[in-house]
Amino acid sequence: MSATLEALSQNLQEHLGDRLKSIKVALGEVTIEVAVADYLHVMQTLRDEPQLAFDELIDLCGVDYSTYGHEPGKGPRFAAVTHLLSVATNRRLRVRCFAAADDFPAVPSVTAIWNSADWFEREAFDLYGIVFPGHEDLRRILTDYGFIGHPFRKDFPISGYVEMRYDPEQQRVIYQPVTIEPREITPRIVREATYGDTDNA
Amino acid sequence: MPELRNFTLNFGPQHPAAHGVLRMVLELDGEVVVRADPHIGLLHRATEKLAETRTWIQSVPYMDRLDYMSMMCNEHAYCMAIERLLQIEVPIRAQYIRVMFDEITRILNHLLWVGCHGLDVGAMTMVLYAFREREDLVDAYEAVSGARMHAAYYRPGGVYRDLPDRMSQYQESKWKSAAQIRPFNEARSGSLLDFLDDFASRFPKLLDEYETLLTDNRIWKQRLVDVGIVTPERALQRGFSGPMLRGSGIAWDLRKKQPYEVYDRLDFDIPVGVTGDSYDRYLVRMEEMRQSNRILKQCIDWLRQNPGPVMSDNHKVAPPDREAMKSNMEELIHHFKLCTEGIHVPEGEVYSAVEHPKGEFGVYLVSDGANKPYRLKIRAPGYVHLSAMNEMARGHMLADVVTIIGSQDIVFGEIDR
Numbered sequence: 033m034s035a036t037l038e039a040l041s042q043n044l045q046e047h048l049g050d051r052l053k054s055i056k057v058a059l060g061e062v063t064i065e066v067a068v069a070d071y072l073h074v075m076q077t078l079r080d081e082p083q084l085a086f087d088e089l090i091d092l093c094g095v096d097y098s099t100y101g102h103e104p105g106k107g108p109r110f111a112a113v114t115h116l117l118s119v120a121t122n123r124r125l126r127v128r129c130f131a132a133a134d135d136f137p138a139v140p141s142v143t144a145i146w147n148s149a150d151w152f153e154r155e156a157f158d159l160y161g162i163v164f165p166g167h168e169d170l171r172r173i174l175t176d177y178g179f180i181g182h183p184f185r186k187d188f189p190i191s192g193y194v195e196m197r198y199d200p201e202q203q204r205v206i207y208q209p210v211t212i213e214p215r216e217i218t219p220r221i222v223r224e225a226t227y228g229d230t231d232n233a
Numbered sequence: 234m235p236e237l238r239n240f241t242l243n244f245g246p247q248h249p250a251a252h253g254v255l256r257m258v259l260e261l262d263g264e265v266v267v268r269a270d271p272h273i274g275l276l277h278r279a280t281e282k283l284a285e286t287r288t289w290i291q292s293v294p295y296m297d298r299l300d301y302m303s304m305m306c307n308e309h310a311y312c313m314a315i316e317r318l319l320q321i322e323v324p325i326r327a328q329y330i331r332v333m334f335d336e337i338t339r340i341l342n343h344l345l346w347v348g349c350h351g352l353d354v355g356a357m358t359m360v361l362y363a364f365r366e367r368e369d370l371v372d373a374y375e376a377v378s379g380a381r382m383h384a385a386y387y388r389p390g391g392v393y394r395d396l397p398d399r400m401s402q403y404q405e406s407k408w409k410s411a412a413q414i415r416p417f418n419e420a421r422s423g424s425l426l427d428f429l430d431d432f433a434s435r436f437p438k439l440l441d442e443y444e445t446l447l448t449d450n451r452i453w454k455q456r457l458v459d460v461g462i463v464t465p466e467r468a469l470q471r472g473f474s475g476p477m478l479r480g481s482g483i484a485w486d487l488r489k490k491q492p493y494e495v496y497d498r499l500d501f502d503i504p505v506g507v508t509g510d511s512y513d514r515y516l517v518r519m520e521e522m523r524q525s526n527r528i529l530k531q532c533i534d535w536l537r538q539n540p541g542p543v544m545s546d547n548h549k550v551a552p553p554d555r556e557a558m559k560s561n562m563e564e565l566i567h568h569f570k571l572c573t574e575g576i577h578v579p580e581g582e583v584y585s586a587v588e589h590p591k592g593e594f595g596v597y598l599v600s601d602g603a604n605k606p607y608r609l610k611i612r613a614p615g616y617v618h619l620s621a622m623n624e625m626a627r628g629h630m631l632a633d634v635v636t637i638i639g640s641q642d643i644v645f646g647e648i649d650r
Contacts, residue, residue, distance in 0.1 A: 058581060059317055059320070087469045089472055090472060093597065095608050096608075100607060101601040115584055115597065146472065147470045147472075148621075151619075151620035173273060174649060183279060184281070218287070218288050218291075218573070220286075222603045223602065
């Protein structure tokens with residue numbers, strides 16, 4: 033671990049203390065996990081504390097962990113993952129916050145702290161159905177007007193449910209159930225960690 | 234007296250100055266914009282969801298189609314993210330080639346931008362000049378990858394193949410005689426590097442030409458100066474990056490601040506604006522082209538002197554070469570596994586960002602150890618910049634909206650993903 037990452041994780045521990053659920057340094061990046069209840073307070077500290085000074089929110093996205101790895105379905109399903117950047121100190125940080133309920137996932141909105149979260153939260157709501165209380169204008173953003181469902185959830189099929197075409201008889205564009213068959217050319221495979229190693233053969 | 238009401242206007246999605254499929258609902262008070270509400274998603278293809286159903290390498294061509302004006306930079310962020318998850322080294326020659334093509338891409342993007350921005354604002358000539366120079370650079374794309382736009386040239390572990398020793402040439406035809414063709418083929422007689430060297434020595438003069446056309450042009454300045462001012466504080470709040478952030482006076486460039494590949498060995502400067510208006514962003518981008526040209530020259534010099542491999546020799550990631558594959562059982566197995574099952578990327582998550590011509594282009598990858606990504610999130614710079622549209626356009630005239638869209642340099646491939 034390099035000295036700057038060491039210093040950053042020490043600073044984080046100092047200023048956030050037991051509000052950190054976990055802190056992990058991997059591949060040159062620091063990831064912290066916080067509870068929904070502490071989320072807003074932690075974010076405010078991250079921006080305002082001079083030693084941390086994360087003045088820019090680079091990215092915010094939803095993640096659906098329901099089919100993750102060998103043992104899917106363990107732990108909470110939805111998380112909001114935020115990438116912060118400090119232009120002042122030239123550091124990055126990833127913050128993950130799992131939503132408490134799977135059937136109505138909600139994570140507080142950080143639009144008041146960083147205005148750039150606006151469209152990112154709309155996107156996470158649109159694609160994953162994560163609700164951001166405190167967001168002033170939580171509309172769908174990427175999907176079609178009148179779209180039903182949250183397409184990036186793992187239980188939403190890649191082909192979707194409806195397709196659109198022009199109907200010459202009715203002389204208008206109509207929606208109908210999809211007619212394409214789902215197909216998978218390369219199956220998804222999770223190998224054990226030592227698969228293909230020649231050293232322990 | 235009748236009651237006065239604000240006027241709501243639909244701008245796009247079929248408007249030539251909307252740069253693609255932007256639909257913007259503008260609320261106007263007379264000719265002054267009160268509220269701008271961009272409706273996006275008309276080009277949404279769910280690239281990120283598609284990537285979850287494909288192997289790691291199959292998604293590389295999708296990256297070209299995100300920001301279809303700076304293709305290789307998108308691939309770069311994606312390949313770099315996979316390489317960091319796999320913790321593999323890219324050969325140094327491949328790193329130089331990547332940097333060189335990143336800068337070619339930057340020039341390509343900025344040329345198109347200055348041309349189209351000129352068209353939007355009323356400078357019709359600019360686009361013709363810009364496309365003349367773009368032609369040479371897309372020829373360089375074609376020489377290495379066979380495609381003039383959607384290259385799929387960067388691969389996890391390096392680049393697909395080494396730079397070619399010869400350029401394709403114009404052929405004699407019944408419309409053009411050999412004598413007419415000869416001047417076109419002069420710069421193409423050598424290798425790709427000779428061709429690019431010729432371009433790099435011509436380009437600064439051409440940039441001067443563009444600047445005489447625009448920089449002190451009275452109409453250009455009337456349309457751009459003091460339009461869409463963003464203060465440094467607001468720029469950070471709105472998550473700006475790239476030329477939009479530098480135009481507001483913050484010297485932030487990932488190539489300098491968080492250098493990737495070989496940018497720390499190259500000599501170049503970062504232009505910074507003062508007022509944060511559209512005109513400053515124009516100046517910043519023009520200067521960036523000059524700096525890109527400098528980097529391009531340095532890369533050409535280095536690449537001429539240092540031959541070597543351009544692809545990682547880790548055959549769990551990069552396929553072995555054809556000859557070895559056909560004569561060696563071990564390599565054949567590697568090839569078979571790679572082409573049927575694909576790379577297995579260890580469990581973990583990574584965010585890798587490059588200084589894309591439009592700003593910070595980031596790829597957030599979550600892997601659970603499978604041969605496909607678990608989650609891919611593309612952080613597109615244009616998405617963030619467009620989200621500030623309401624703030625930037627408020628209080629400006631309707632015609633200035635076109636200037637602001639132009640100065641944001643948005644492309645819908647990356648915004649809608």
